[in-house]
Amino acid sequence: MKTLGPKGALEELIAPIARAVRNDRVTALAGVLAQLCERGAFTPEFFLPSRPDHYSRKLIWHDPEDHFIVVGMTWAPEQGSPLHDHAGLWGAEIIVDGVMSETMFHLAERGEDGRYRFERGMHRVSGKGTVGVLIPPLEYHDFGNAGTSVAHSLHVYGGNLTSAQSFSQSDDDWWTARRVDLRYDG
Ligand SMILES: [Fe+2]
Numbered sequence: 001m002k003t004l005g006p007k008g009a010l011e012e013l014i015a016p017i018a019r020a021v022r023n024d025r026v027t028a029l030a031g032v033l034a035q036l037c038e039r040g041a042f043t044p045e046f047f048l049p050s051r052p053d054h055y056s057r058k059l060i061w062h063d064p065e066d067h068f069i070v071v072g073m074t075w076a077p078e079q080g081s082p083l084h085d086h087a088g089l090w091g092a093e094i095i096v097d098g099v100m101s102e103t104m105f106h107l108a109e110r111g112e113d114g115r116y117r118f119e120r121g122m123h124r125v126s127g128k129g130t131v132g133v134l135i136p137p138l139e140y141h142d143f144g145n146a147g148t149s150v151a152h153s154l155h156v157y158g159g160n161l162t163s164a165q166s167f168s169q170s171d172d173d174w175w176t177a178r179r180v181d182l183r184y185d186g
Contacts, residue, residue, distance in 0.1 A: 009043050014061050014070065017156055021068045026090050029156060030131045033094040037129050042072075042096045042154055048186045050076040050150045056185045066160050071184075075100070075151045080144020083118070083167040083175065090158040091134040093143075098151020101125045102132060105140040115174040116167060140167075 013036060020029035036042065048056035056074040063069065075098065083105055104121035111117065118140065124130075125146050134141065145151045162182055167175040 009041070009045065010061070013041050013046070017061075017068070017070060018063065021063075021156070021158070026092055026133055026135060026158075029092045030133050033092060033131050033154070033156070034129060037094055037096065042094075042152070046072040046154065047074050047096075047152045048072070050074045050079075051185065052076065055079045055081065055145075057182065058186055059184045060154075062160065067158070069157050069160055071155045071157070072096075073153045073155060075145035075153070077145050077148055077150070081142060081166075083140060083142045083169075084180070085165045085167075086134055086136070086139045086157065087159075087161055087164050088136050088139070089161055090136065091139070091155060091161075093132045093134075093153055093155045095126060095128055095130045096152040096154055097128050098145060098149055099125060099127050099147030100130070100143060100151055100153060101146035102141055102143050104138065105142075107137060107140060111174060115170060115176055117173050118167075118175060 016032045017029065020032045046060050048058045050056060058072040059069065060072050061070040103123040105118040106121050107116060108119045109117040163179055164182060165177040166180045167177050170176045
């Protein structure tokens with residue numbers, strides 16, 4: 001498990017997030033992330049350089065009691081995460097810079113053949129300071145860089161999210177799931 005000592009910029013980032021999580025308020029956490037963004041708390045040290053093969057993930061903080069993790073993500077243009085779940089955990093995310101596209105999906109049906117049917121929900125293309133919240137069963141979305149420059153986002157998950165299901169569309173209505181291990185690039 002990789003953690004960093006809570007000092008300086010890191011402590012200023014983690015302390016208010018930990019308070020909101022402890023109070024069991026994901027909606028409050030969304031407000032906390034927006035305030036931190038306005039305050040310029042998301043400094044470059046929390047993010048890795050972009051890489052050509054996939055978006056970069058950096059573990060910023062792993063709560064010692066596994067109540068939450070904080071992950072910094074770096075997205076080169078056209079990089080994205082296709083429709084996925086969050087293993088039943090809640091999540092909150094904020095766009096730190098750049099332009100990101102997000103589409104929410106509602107799970108409509110699980111077919112007998114192990115495939116899934118979804119209905120598309122809200123779609124938005126948004127920039128710095130935009131916050132999103134995922135609370136199961138509303139935990140399905142895609143998320144990717146919709147701009148022409150590198151984008152950064154910061155994500156808080158309500159537990160140690162180590163794997164998730166990623167879905168690919170097999171025909172008009174049905175999607176096939178595959179399990180993806182979520183690794184860190186640094
Ligand atoms: Fe996600």
